[in-house]
Amino acid sequence: MASPKLLILDEACNGLDFFSRESLLNSIHQLSESPGSPNLLYVTHHIEEILPMYTHTILIRRGTVFAKGKTREILSSDTLSDFFETPVHVEWRQDRAWLSMG
Numbered sequence: 001m002a003s004p005k006l007l008i009l010d011e012a013c014n015g016l017d018f019f020s021r022e023s024l025l026n027s028i029h030q031l032s033e034s035p036g037s038p039n040l041l042y043v044t045h046h047i048e049e050i051l052p053m054y055t056h057t058i059l060i061r062r063g064t065v066f067a068k069g070k071t072r073e074i075l076s077s078d079t080l081s082d083f084f085e086t087p088v089h090v091e092w093r094q095d096r097a098w099l100s101m102g
Helices: 018-033 077-084
Strands: 006-010 039-043 056-061 064-070 088-093 096-101
Touching: 018 039, 056 077, 064 077, 077 088
Parallel strands: 006 039
Antiparallel strands: 056 064, 088 096
16 A cells, blocks of 8 residues: 555545645656656546646546547647537646636
């Protein structure tokens, strides 16, 4: 248990304020860079929490896979507008996607 091969983080930032969220995300990033770090599976409803180290993304809607692939390709304005069934805009800043109403 002290050295898992897989670490599942399910809504890890839920309920955290902005500063606490960024601190936790920084800690997760540091963990990913340490020797022997586990594979990380990150589950979230907030795309801005998806760090650059997560190379692939799966979008699940209504219990089925809506889209999957490389994170930069999946987290696009077109794909997420289709996913949310409403126009949204994705802006990439510091290798993170930020969502706004389109």
